[in-house]
Amino acid sequence: MTFSLKRQPGGSLAMFNRETGETMHPGAGPWAEANGLYLAGTRLERLLCDISAPGPLHVFDVGLGGAANALAAVTLHQRLASGGRRVRPLRIISFEHDPEAPRFALDHARELGYPRGHEELLEGLLESGLARAGGLTWEARWGDFPLLIQQEETRADVVFFDPFSPRANPAMWSLPTLEGLYNCRRRHGDTILVTYSSSFSVRAALLLAGFFVGEGPQPNPRRATTLAATALGLLDQPLDARWLARWRRDREPWPALSPAGKHQTLRKALLDHPQWQSDLPQSPKLHSAKQHSEKQHSAKQHSAKQHSAKQHSAKQHSESLAQGQEPSPPSGRRPRKFHRAPPVDSGKKPAGKRPPHGRTRRPS
Ligand SMILES: C[S@@+](CC[C@H](N)C(=O)[O-])C[C@H]1O[C@@H](n2cnc3c(N)ncnc32)[C@H](O)[C@@H]1O
Secondary structure, eight states: OOEEEEEOTTSOEEEEETTTTEESSTTTOHHHHIIIIIIHHHTHHHHHHOTTSOSOEEEEEEOOTTOHHHHHHHHHHHHHHHTTOOOOOEEEEEEESOTHHHHHHHHTHHHHOTTTTOHHHHHHHHHHSEEEETTEEEEEEESOHHHHHHHOOOOBSEEEEOOSOTTTOGGGGBHHHHHHHHTTBOSSSOOEEEESOOOHHHHHHHHHHTOEEEEOOOSSTTOOOEEEESSGGGOSSBOOHHHHHHHHHOSSOSOBTOOGGGHHHHHHHHHTOGGGOSOSOOOTTTOOHHHHHHHHHHHHHHTHHHHHHHHHHHHHHHHHHHTTBOOBOTTSOOOOBOSSSOOTTTTSOOSSBOOGGGOOOOOO
C-alpha cells in the first residue's frame, strides 16, 4: 500500500505517500489548504457567481490525489447553489496518473472527513472517469500530465497546480509542461493558477512559460505560495525587481530539468519579461504577458530606432537589478546593494524609480 494517514499539527489527517516520502497538504491539512490556498487564491467564489461570464467555469485540477482541492470546489459550488445564488455551471478536469490516490481517499472518507457526502460522486469518477451532479461536471484524465497537457484542447479559467514537489516530481514543473498549461489559457478572458511552491525555479518557470507571477495567500503563515495569471491586474502582489535580484543569487534558479546549455537564453528571456515593465495597463482581461510581447514586437517595427535605444537602457536596468541592485526606495533612502553580486554601475543610482505596488519602471 503506497498511502497511509498522517496527523498534521492542526489535528487533521492527511495522506502520506511512501514512494515520494511526501504528504498531501502538509501542515495546514487538506481541507484548510484546499480552501485557504486553492479556492481563496483563485477567488473561486467570485468567479462562480459571475453569471455574466459565458458558459461553465473550467477548473484544471492538476494532481487529483486525495481530491481535497476538487471536493472543496464541488462543496463551494453546491453550497452557493443550495443557498439560492445563481451560479455558473462548474466543469472540473482532474489530471492524475495514480488512481490509487483518490481510491484511498474514498476508502478513508470517514477518517479524512472532507470526502464524506461525496462518495457517490467520487465513485462515479473512479468508475467511468465522469461524474455529474446539478450544474457540475467532473472529468478525470488518467495518465501522465506532461504528455496529456500537450494534447489538451479545453481552455482553463482556473488551475489548481498541486503535484508533488519539484524534487520528487520534476517533470510536472518543467518548462515544456508549464508551457503546455499556458497554451490552455483563455484567449478572450483570464486564466489564474495557484500553487503551493514559491521556489525561484518554479516562479521562473511560470514566468518563462508566459504567465505573470505574484505572491499567493498563506493559509500557513510560514509558507509562501504563488499565483500566476495571464493578466498582471489579477495579481495583488506581483513579483518585482527585488525578487528578480534574489532570483539572480539563488543557487537553483532554473526551471526543473532545463539543460545547462539553455540557461543563458532562459536568463535573457526572464530579464525581458513584460512583468518588469511599468507601462503595462493594470486592468485584467486585456493583456497577457505573451500578447504584450507581440504588441511590443509591432511597436518595435514602428519605431525601431527609438525602441532599441529604450530596450538597451531597460536591459541594462534589468541586468543591474538582477545583479543585486534594488530600485530606488520610495523614501529617498539610498538603494540597497547586495554583497554577493555588486551592480555593474556600482555607486550610481538606478535609472528607474520604484512605482506604486513595488513594480519596476522601465527607464525612459
Ligand atoms: C500533492 S498530490 C495532490 C493532492 C491533491 N490535489 C489533493 O487535493 O488531495 C500530487 C498528485 O499528483 C499526481 N501526479 C504526480 N505526477 C503526475 C504525473 N506525471 N501525471 C499525473 N499526475 C501526477 C500524484 O499521483 C499525486 O496524486
